[in-house]
Amino acid sequence: MANPQFDVTPFLTQVEGQHFDRKSMLEGPPGAKRARDRRELRRQAAEYVAAFANADGGVLLLGVEDDGSVTGHQLPPEAVDALLAAPQTRLDPPQPPGSTVSHDGVELIVFDVPAEDVPVQLIDNGFPLRVGDKTVRARETQIAAAKQQGMYESWESRRSSCSLEDFDRKLLARARSGAGLSALSDEEYLLKRKLADQRGSRIVLRRAAELLFARHDPDHSNAGVRVFRVIGTARRFGPEHNVEERPRIEGSLPQVLDEAHEVVSGLLRRPSRLVGMRFQEMPEYPDFAWREALHNAVAHRDYAIQGSGTEMWLFEDRMEVVSAGGLPEGVTLEEVLRLERVHRSRNPRIVRVLVDLGFAKDQGEGIPRMFAEMEDAFLPRPEVEVRAERVIVTLRNTSTLTASDRHFVARLGNADLSRQEFRALLMAHRRGRVDNAALRSVTGLDTLRASHLLRGLRDRELLTLHARGGDSFYTLTPAVREHVSESLRGADRGELSDGSGGAARADRGELPADRGELPADRGELPADRGELPTDVQRMIDGLGFRPRKERLRTVIEAICAARGWTTSGEIARFLRFSQRNLGGRHLAPMVEAGRLVRRYPDNPTHPKQAYRASGPEAPSEEEHHE
Known part of the structure; x- marks a missing residue:
């Protein structure tokens, strides 16, 4: 049975979670796919439908691969009917x-599952329940209790006095x-x-609908958000009062969230933060982290408490997001801090619609990502505190980067690394190891992409694999560790930069002896040729560890162009590279390519061999045989 009312487009790129899952209807290797049993x-379809129905509803889409590609099915009509x-x-x-x-001429199967009022059983196989992006088994009494509390006893389920004429139709269309x-x-x-509920020929609206779609303020004294800015790290009273309160943010919940985003974004400072391998101006808290804390406070607060609401406190060193009411019944603080995906929502209707509107991630996904975003910004883990009738989430803005971390970043310099590759190496440096799960937690990559990234770093001899089956992990290679150790030894001698994101000259090994009087074999050059021009020095500082071949050769060419005749030992010292590897891997090929010329072209192993960039200043025959 075709359903022209359902548009699959929003789901093709959606991440699987509390309210959505996708499954392929094919199996086998690429190019030889066949229909599944x-x-x-x-x-499987019956199990997932029951799991969604026992939770808050959801969508099961069949005929789509894990990467979002649409492959459809190979079933005859009678098999499709049986599946439906x-x-x-x-x-x-x-x-x-x-x-x-139908999507682009390919037929898919969709189960758009509403939340059921009573527990749903998979005949002869128990009661499935959707929890985060997993389907688990639960007790019938557990499901019934959750439905009783969330679907019938919560404030959002109560009857509203509003009518459809009071609602924002554009917001409804967006949902x-x-x-x-x-x-x-x-x-x-x-x-x-x-x-809403059908009552004969009319519908009766619930409070959740009023909170979400009312054109005017909902009938609730504290459904909005209050924003406070504190000058300092603690609130003071009386003559030392240091709290600025912004105008109350009120209206429907989507309007409240939109305005709160704008107000708080305007209050956040933009210090220098490490982004990839560079320090850049960034908001003092990651956008996703503080917005997720706000969304959770609005979506999961207890609206039966009308004497207080959602508050955001911006101190000099932290942000506190306060939500009215404790944790939902059945959810423990320990589960939250362990980043477990739990299925207990005080306001399941509100949460589901905020997902439709794009404000909330599927339940269970947002909190782990909030923690990961803070770690990715090198900030402390969020703190969650449960007090009497309120939950407080605290985000702190003091960087967790150590001196060792800063030196590691400086040593990598402008290495050809993606942001995720850089995070993998830094994680291996900070923790002593990196594995697939840990990398996924801070990058958002899926299992296959994380595995491919780690293998790529292993192939580039930046990571070493320690194969342990499902417990496999990677560590920095000895060469990388030694490179970092040299940097730290240099730091002990005061030769490193201040950690501002780029290595100082001394960090590159250009010690006074390397840059003072010229060696005997270069005595014919003027003394002022011992220094490198600033632009060439910047090129060296930006090389990083294990730079790409072409980038390294461009820098070698620039050194030889700036200094004239330069020995391989001098080039190696400037770059802190192995002289033995430098000659065979780079200098000889550059001579063959016409980018460099040798001082003694007829004797490549001459003890005073030196190199200069080719061009107008190329040496004459007389110079060759002096």
Whole structure:
């Protein structure tokens, strides 16, 4: 049965989570794909539909690969019909059947699952439950208790006195589009998201719908956000009062979040932060981290508490986001701090619509990423504190970069590394090791991409693999460790930069002896040729560890152009490279390519051999044989 009302487009790039999953209907190697077993497809579809129905609803899309590519299916019509009917034939109570949708001429299977009012059983195989991006088994009593609390007893489920005429139709259209349900009417969308109930020929709205879509302020005394700025690190009172309160932010929840984003963004300072391998001006807290803290406070607060609301306190050294109410029943602080994905939502209707609107990540994804974003910005882990009738999330802005970290960054310089590759190396330096899971946590890469990145660094001899099956990990290679150790020894002698992001000259090994009087074999050159021009020195400082061949050769050519005749030993000292490797790997090929000329071309191993850039100043025959 085709469903022209459902638009799959928003889901092709969506990350799997609490309300969405995708599965391929094919198996086998690339170029030789075949249809998956039909019975297994029906079983899997029924299991996922039950899991979504036992949680807050969701979408199961079949015919899409993990990377988002659309591959469709190879089933005959009768097998498709049996698959669509699986929620009716394999679940108790039966759930709505699936439907087919077309994308670029490819047929897909979609199960758009509403939240069920009672526990749903997979016949003969228990009660599946969706938790984050996983499907787990749960007890019937556990599911029933969660539904009773979240779907019937919460403040958001109560009846609203508003009518559809009081709602922002543009905001409703935005929510429908984000959910892939643009073809539905506003009333149909509200009913599907359990924001309204059918009562004969009319619908009765719930409080959640009012909070989300009211054109005017919802009937709640503290549904908005209050923003405070504190001059200092502690609040003071009386004559030393140091708190500035911004105007209250009120309206529907999407309006409140939009305005809060604008207000707080304008208050944040922009210190120099390490981004990739460079220090740049960045907001003092990562955008995703503080916004996620705010979104969670708004989405999961207890709206039955009307005497206080959501507050944001900006101190000199930290940001505190305060949410009214404690943690939802069944959720512990220990689970949150362990970054476990738990399924307990005080306001499941609000959360689902904020996901449709793009404000919230699927439940369970946002908090781990908030912690990862803070780590990625070299800031302390977020702190979560549960007090009487409130939860406080604290983000601190003091960098966790150590002197050792700064020296490591300086030594890498302008190495040809992507931001993720740099993070992998820095993690190996800071922790002594890096593995696939740890890298995924701070980069957002999937398992395959993280594995490919780590193998690439191993192939470039930057990481060493320690194969342990599922517990495999990587460490810095001895060469990289020695390179860093040299840097730290130089720091002990005061020869390194101040850690501002680039290595100082001494960090490159240009010690006074290297740059004072010229060696005997270069005595014919003027003494003022011993210094390198500033632009060439910058090129050296930006090379980093293990630079690409072409970048290194460009710098060698620049050195020889600036200094005239230069020995391989002198070039090696400037670059802190191995003289033995430099000659065979770079100097000889550059001579053959016409980029350099030898002082003694007829005797490549001459003890006073030197090199100069080719061009107008190329040596004469007389110079060759002096």
